[in-house]
Amino acid sequence: MMDENKLKTVSSAALAYLGDSVIEVCVREYLVGEGYSSSSRLNALALDFVRASKQAEAMKNITPHLTEEEEAVFRRGRNIGHSSTPRSATVAQYRIATGMEALFGYLKLCGKEERISELFRIAYNIDKNNENIKEEK
16 A cells, blocks of 8 residues: 555556556456456457456446545546557547546555455446356356
8 A cells, every 4th residue: 555645646647557457457357267267268358348448338337436536536547648549449438448547556556455346346247246247168
């Protein structure tokens, strides 16, 4: 957990950088926990979570559940200036995805692991029994 004063000095870009990996770990833990074991299958399924367009959709699910502080972090991250965007997403989707990543990075630095798990489940409509993907493993 990072000291609150030091946390305020972390840039939104750095929060998004960290948050990208936090979300990636959440996805990997979820998929492995679901019983997937083929690396090619795991990688293909992970894309359905980490693409900017999917993160932008996921953020719509999270938004009503955010605290004021979390909303502010999301907005800071969303408003980072980008010089390029991926071909698979619109500029708006990419900005929202960056805001989501900044939020997850912030929560990680605050040591809020349970909140990260909660928001991840809400984002991707995963119930506590880990039921989301309904297909053969």
